[in-house]
Amino acid sequence: MTEYTEDYFTDIREGVRNICEQFPNTYWQKLDSKRAYPSEFVKALTDSGYLAVLIPEEFGGSGLGLAAATAILEEIHKSGGNAAACHAQMYTMGTILRHGSTKQKSKYLPKIASGELRLQAFGVTEPTSGSDTTRILTKAIREGDNYIINGQKIWTSRSEYSDLMLLLARTSPREEVTKRHNGISVFLIDLRDAIEGGLTIQPIPTMINHATTEVFFDDLRVPAENLVGTEGEGFRYILDGMNAERILIAAECVGDARWFIEKASSYARDRVVFGRPIGQNQGIQFPIARAYAATEAADLLVAKAAALFDSNKPCGAEANMAKMLASEASGQAADMCMQTHGGFGFAEEFDIERKFRETRLYQVAPISTNLILSYIAEHILDLPRSY
Numbered sequence: 001m002t003e004y005t006e007d008y009f010t011d012i013r014e015g016v017r018n019i020c021e022q023f024p025n026t027y028w029q030k031l032d033s034k035r036a037y038p039s040e041f042v043k044a045l046t047d048s049g050y051l052a053v054l055i056p057e058e059f060g061g062s063g064l065g066l067a068a069a070t071a072i073l074e075e076i077h078k079s080g081g082n083a084a085a086c087h088a089q090m091y092t093m094g095t096i097l098r099h100g101s102t103k104q105k106s107k108y109l110p111k112i113a114s115g116e117l118r119l120q121a122f123g124v125t126e127p128t129s130g131s132d133t134t135r136i137l138t139k140a141i142r143e144g145d146n147y148i149i150n151g152q153k154i155w156t157s158r159s160e161y162s163d164l165m166l167l168l169a170r171t172s173p174r175e176e177v178t179k180r181h182n183g184i185s186v187f188l189i190d191l192r193d194a195i196e197g198g199l200t201i202q203p204i205p206t207m208i209n210h211a212t213t214e215v216f217f218d219d220l221r222v223p224a225e226n227l228v229g230t231e232g233e234g235f236r237y238i239l240d241g242m243n244a245e246r247i248l249i250a251a252e253c254v255g256d257a258r259w260f261i262e263k264a265s266s267y268a269r270d271r272v273v274f275g276r277p278i279g280q281n282q283g284i285q286f287p288i289a290r291a292y293a294a295t296e297a298a299d300l301l302v303a304k305a306a307a308l309f310d311s312n313k314p315c316g317a318e319a320n321m322a323k324m325l326a327s328e329a330s331g332q333a334a335d336m337c338m339q340t341h342g343g344f345g346f347a348e349e350f351d352i353e354r355k356f357r358e359t360r361l362y363q364v365a366p367i368s369t370n371l372i373l374s375y376i377a378e379h380i381l382d383l384p385r386s387y
């Protein structure tokens, strides 16, 4: 396993911090109040090359790997910002990199690395299937040199700010395959063409500024060459991509937690009530210390999961546990920070209520805590499958 130290990726962390300094809390507050997309921030990150660290050098990226990517995302969140507007540009391409044809790789990866093409929409979740991905109903039927796609996705984030979408659809009905995971395929959808030809995007207003949408497919015609890998094998292809996503989002949670802990400690040192700093009371300092310990523990698991991923070793358990523990640590830190600030925690100018809302998402998406606990019970502890 790669050795982990606090100073790991020092130069990258410093570079990311410099970018984030150009986007202070007032920038995020304004966008949040308007539910607007952080285009300037995304452009700055794209131009810096930080979104292309997972793309190998031969395709124009820096090929640094997932551990470097976790450092980037953690720093963004630790600065008070939010990488959700563009984090998928880093990892969604992984399915093409690992399972795409030579033609697909050379056609798309260099342009994704430069930012000319945005591939940051990932259409998996559907309204009726929920967490049970094998029950998705969106279907793609082969017709000559095309597939005809019909169905609906929900919570497809960033589809309005993406040129391409990675889509999961059934190419064989669930009843006709021997294993429920079979018969699912992955397609690369060019959203620029699709908007004219049978795809509709409907934004979903939410409690956070996340640019998430519903997407409807009505006889959308997609060239057969946009199928990624072999028809029917798609579920397997997206699993390693999902591990990357979980590890990276866990790193964002670690960043959020560190932001809350720093904010709370600083306030607790300065705020004087009853003639003493509130941080002198154990009732205030213990929750901060507890959040700190939980965050450090989660961070170690993030580092372990990233190191396993970068060494091409199985990392499903570690990726899931890292996401669960980090999202719980950031949730705990968020609650602690609100409580430490008393009434001021609710004031928008302090950013706590915004970050509180933002980090809460990660106990639900991209996979909710119960599903991770079920995975650990079934696959690691060899307990009977509960559902």
Ligand SMILES: Cc1cc2nc3c(=O)[nH]c(=O)nc-3n(C[C@H](O)[C@H](O)[C@H](O)COP(=O)(O)OP(=O)(O)OC[C@H]3O[C@@H](n4cnc5c(N)ncnc54)[C@H](O)[C@@H]3O)c2cc1C
Pocket: 121, 122, 123, 124, 125, 129, 130, 131, 132, 154, 155, 156, 157, 158, 206, 210, 212, 361, 364, 365, 366, 367, 368, 369, 370, 371, 374, 386, 387
């Ligand atoms: C802001 C936002 C952005 C998102 N972005 C994307 C995206 O870009 N692409 C995408 O494909 N999806 C996206 N999602 C969807 C997200 O991945 C799902 O919301 C998440 O996986 C949970 O699925 P669900 O909402 O259908 O909940 P459900 O599956 O309906 O579950 C509801 C609750 O029941 C629990 N539950 C379900 N089954 C069991 C069981 N067997 N045992 C115990 N508990 C159970 C769950 O843990 C959960 O708490 C996003 C969601 C949100 C809110």
